[in-house]
Amino acid sequence: MAAFEEVGVCPELIKAVEKLDWTLPTPIQAEAVPLILGGGDVLAAAETGSGKTAAFALPVLQIVHESLRARQKAALSDFGAASNGQAASNGGDGQTPTASNCSAPIPPCLLNLEDRDDIVAIAAGGLRCQARGEGTWGGCRATRGASGGKVYFEATVADEGLCRVGWATRFASLDLGTDRHGYGYGGTGMKADNKKFESYGEKYGKNDTIGCLLDCDVRTISFTKNGKALGDAFTQLPTISGGAALFPAFSLQNAELQLNFGETAFKHPPPPGFVGLSNAPSTVSWTECVSRSKCKPLAIILEPTKELAEQTHEQVSVFCKHLASPVVRHALVVGGIKASKQMQSIKDGVDIVTATPGRLMELMEDGKLATDQVKFFVLDEADRLVAERGTRDQVLKMFRYFPQTGGGLARLQVLLFSATLHSPEVRALAASICQNPIFVDLKGKNAVPETVDHVLVRCDPQQDLSWLQTDLAVVTDGCHTLDTIGPEQKTPENWSEAVKRLKQRYLKRVIDSFAMNQCLIFCRTNHDCDNVKRFLESFGGGSGQDKDESEKGNSYSCVVLGGAKSAKDRAEALAAFKAGNARFLVCTDLAARGLDIQGLPYVINMTLPEKSEDYIHRVGRVGRQDTMGLAISLVSTVPEKVWYCTDRKNQKPWEKPDAASTRSIEDGGHTTWYKEQQLLQTVEKRLGSPVAALDEDLSLPPDIAARVAGGSGSEVRYGQQRDGGGFSAEVMERVKAMRPAVQMLAQLEVEAQETFFSLKRRWAAVE
Numbered sequence: 001m002a003a004f005e006e007v008g009v010c011p012e013l014i015k016a017v018e019k020l021d022w023t024l025p026t027p028i029q030a031e032a033v034p035l036i037l038g039g040g041d042v043l044a045a046a047e048t049g050s051g052k053t054a055a056f057a058l059p060v061l062q063i064v065h066e067s068l069r070a071r072q073k074a075a076l077s078d079f080g081a082a083s084n085g086q087a088a089s090n091g092g093d094g095q096t097p098t099a100s101n102c103s104a105p106i107p108p109c110l111l112n113l114e115d116r117d118d119i120v121a122i123a124a125g126g127l128r129c130q131a132r133g134e135g136t137w138g139g140c141r142a143t144r145g146a147s148g149g150k151v152y153f154e155a156t157v158a159d160e161g162l163c164r165v166g167w168a169t170r171f172a173s174l175d176l177g178t179d180r181h182g183y184g185y186g187g188t189g190m191k192a193d194n195k196k197f198e199s200y201g202e203k204y205g206k207n208d209t210i211g212c213l214l215d216c217d218v219r220t221i222s223f224t225k226n227g228k229a230l231g232d233a234f235t236q237l238p239t240i241s242g243g244a245a246l247f248p249a250f251s252l253q254n255a256e257l258q259l260n261f262g263e264t265a266f267k268h269p270p271p272p273g274f275v276g277l278s279n280a281p282s283t284v285s286w287t288e289c290v291s292r293s294k295c296k297p298l299a300i301i302l303e304p305t306k307e308l309a310e311q312t313h314e315q316v317s318v319f320c321k322h323l324a325s326p327v328v329r330h331a332l333v334v335g336g337i338k339a340s341k342q343m344q345s346i347k348d349g350v351d352i353v354t355a356t357p358g359r360l361m362e363l364m365e366d367g368k369l370a371t372d373q374v375k376f377f378v379l380d381e382a383d384r385l386v387a388e389r390g391t392r393d394q395v396l397k398m399f400r401y402f403p404q405t406g407g408g409l410a411r412l413q414v415l416l417f418s419a420t421l422h423s424p425e426v427r428a429l430a431a432s433i434c435q436n437p438i439f440v441d442l443k444g445k446n447a448v449p450e451t452v453d454h455v456l457v458r459c460d461p462q463q464d465l466s467w468l469q470t471d472l473a474v475v476t477d478g479c480h481t482l483d484t485i486g487p488e489q490k491t492p493e494n495w496s497e498a499v500k501r502l503k504q505r506y507l508k509r510v511i512d513s514f515a516m517n518q519c520l521i522f523c524r525t526n527h528d529c530d531n532v533k534r535f536l537e538s539f540g541g542g543s544g545q546d547k548d549e550s551e552k553g554n555s556y557s558c559v560v561l562g563g564a565k566s567a568k569d570r571a572e573a574l575a576a577f578k579a580g581n582a583r584f585l586v587c588t589d590l591a592a593r594g595l596d597i598q599g600l601p602y603v604i605n606m607t608l609p610e611k612s613e614d615y616i617h618r619v620g621r622v623g624r625q626d627t628m629g630l631a632i633s634l635v636s637t638v639p640e641k642v643w644y645c646t647d648r649k650n651q652k653p654w655e656k657p658d659a660a661s662t663r664s665i666e667d668g669g670h671t672t673w674y675k676e677q678q679l680l681q682t683v684e685k686r687l688g689s690p691v692a693a694l695d696e697d698l699s700l701p702p703d704i705a706a707r708v709a710g711g712s713g714s715e716v717r718y719g720q721q722r723d724g725g726g727f728s729a730e731v732m733e734r735v736k737a738m739r740p741a742v743q744m745l746a747q748l749e750v751e752a753q754e755t756f757f758s759l760k761r762r763w764a765a766v767e
């Protein structure tokens with residue numbers, strides 16, 4: 001296995017990993033780091049806990065640092081050249097020129113070759129554009145935008161075809177009018193903003209001249225057709241400023257436009273008070289905007305949850321420590337925290353942003369984070385990021401913001417990482433945003449480390465009638481509040497309620513039987529998490545977050561981490577669990593991915609997840625870094641009716657369960673029947689082997705017990721590193737084989753040194 005320097009990691013980053021006591025790159029790091037350093041797009045799939053974060057963070061940091069250095073060097077030499085030139089023109093007095101003595105004429109406003117879709121051609125002279133191709137829209141914008149005053153330009157339709165003309169910020173989609181940052185008026189007599197198309201003015205076509213009027217003072221946009229005023233099209237625009245200037249913008253489909261920004265006389269002069277954009281006093285150039293912004297990251301790392309983003313950001317901070325001259329500035333951009341607070345941390349400049357999609361998109365759309373310098377787009381847990389349509393669309397939209405041109409190291413590199421990267425959605429995404437990606441698949445579909453043991457507890461309420469006992473304060477989800485439950489009832493509803501009760505009893509038994517003091521308990525919903533917490537609290541509970549120190553040792557202390565909690569509560573819960581102040585983290589699948597909790601011994605699934613890849617990620621919280629972990633799933637033998645809410649308005653039907661809400665979703669209600677036996681089959685198929693059941697007394701099956709307690713001479717417990725001091729059996733084997741050669745080399749080294757010094761002494765004596 002290669003060392004970090006052999007895979008190309010630079011000395012500063014090696015220093016950082018050595019401080020973490022990392023001796024060798026993990027297999028995914030050894031594979032992915034050189035590919036990324038070599039400039040490739042990479043899709044990397046490797047088991048949970050295999051060090052994927054560093055596999056992308058190290059090379060990304062290294063290239064970002066190299067780019068910053070190159071930029072710094074170029075800036076220093078430019079400055080040298082400029083100051084030398086100035087010294088000459090100032091008569092050699094060496095004084096730095098002031099703003100007043102270096103004012104240059106403002107360049108004319110033209111169509112921007114760098115701000116257009118590929119299918120848009122711009123004619124020499126920069127005032128005529130066309131897009132050819134039936135059914136395909138192409139967009140472009142001008143080089144100069146208005147940041148104040150009353151401005152005007154004209155667009156004359158030079159050919160048949162479809163077009164929209166208007167104004168947009170430089171952050172808007174080039175498809176004018178399809179987001180919040182562009183305002184267009186189309187030839188079909190429609191105006192468009194944020195995908196809202198409404199009737200406006202009249203139709204226009206070949207030879208018509210459209211006047212585009214922007215009044216930055218009252219924040220309105222209006223249009224004229226051949227000199228005839230069509231009235232206000234857009235009012236109450238967001239504040240227009242240097243950073244959010246509005247540029248002339250055009251979308252065309254098989255059409256051609258001739259523009260006049262005011263360099264020559266207009267066909268139809270604008271109303272009094274309006275001036276041509278070329279002569280307007282308050283304008284900004286596109287290049288000026290692009291180079292002025294300090295918030296111009298070179299790398300964007302996208303994470304599906306705030307917790308993961310924080311964790312990756314921390315990892316990046318650790319790696320950055322020894323990168324100097326210049327330092328790499330990195331920021332966290334996540335929801336749940338005031339955007340203004342985050343702006344504070346990025347406004348002085350940022351090179352790497354670790355973010356969750358929603359907040360990042362917001363900043364990008366508001367023009368607060370420039371995207372024109374982005375070299376890396378990393379999608380960690382990529383399959384999760386694209387699993388939902390909304391996030392997938394956001395990811396694609398983001399991608400369109402990034403520079404798509406450039407070669408070599410200037411090219412945008414796209415990196416997709418996950419333990420489970422085999423979904424069709426990921427493949428479709430890769431096909432649309434990656435260039436010849438290399439798929440590094442170290443585990444295939446089965447991405448769980450060998451260090452995880454999988455067992456199940458069969459919860460059969462027809463056999464085990466202990467659910468009828470009332471000794472424990474079991475709290476179920478209320479699905480069967482209206483149903484008659486009892487030993488004489490043989491209905492599916494009875495068994496469903498029974499299994500809910502039984503599972504909580506088993507939870508307590510499992511915790512006691514393994515004397516667990518640190519465990520992640522996965523539930524299906526936030527509501528289920530709260531119920532499990534209430535149940536555990538009935539034995540003392542405690543959150544470990546309270547001031548009362550005595551709660552820390554409580555055997556059932558627990559905290560909840562679920563999407564329904566506030567960002568602050570989630571952060572506190574995770575911190576309490578990581579610090580060992582709460583023994584149990586009761587969570588939804590929000591915590592299934594990426595969370596890295598050192599030496600976590602146990603995971604309990606109160607219910608199996610609907611997708612087998614979520615099982616892989618859940619159980620991947622244990623068995624990390626070669627520590628042994630146990631995943632215990634409580635699996636119902638009978639169908640269980642559960643809450644299933646598909647719309648946001650009816651999120652809490654359990655608060656007042658009634659005949660309507662407890663009906664199944666097919667019948668207009670909010671429940672569904674969950675069949676865990678089927679889910680178990682998909683999990684087993686994914687794992688490639690059956691999951692063994694715990695014995696009735698909840699002891700481990702013998703073959704598993706042997707791995708952790710003496711069977712193979714091992715005394716390793718769950719949560720501890722397996723035999724081999726953190727290295728896999730394969731590595732240990734190679735270390736053993738190489739030991740004699742290394743010892744011989746060390747001996748030779750000693751002899752060579754001794755010979756050298758004795759020769760040196762003799763030489764000194766002769767002299």
Ligand SMILES: Nc1ncnc2c1ncn2[C@@H]1O[C@H](COP(=O)(O)OP(=O)(O)OP(=O)(O)O)[C@@H](O)[C@H]1O
Binds near residue numbers: 021046051
């Ligand atoms: N080369 C290495 N040597 C030793 N430890 C390492 C090395 N690389 C990473 N680690 C450690 O391994 C643990 C797991 O790493 P990481 O969180 O990156 O895994 P992952 O593959 O992203 O897992 P998941 O799929 O669950 O997100 C971390 O605690 C990390 O510090």
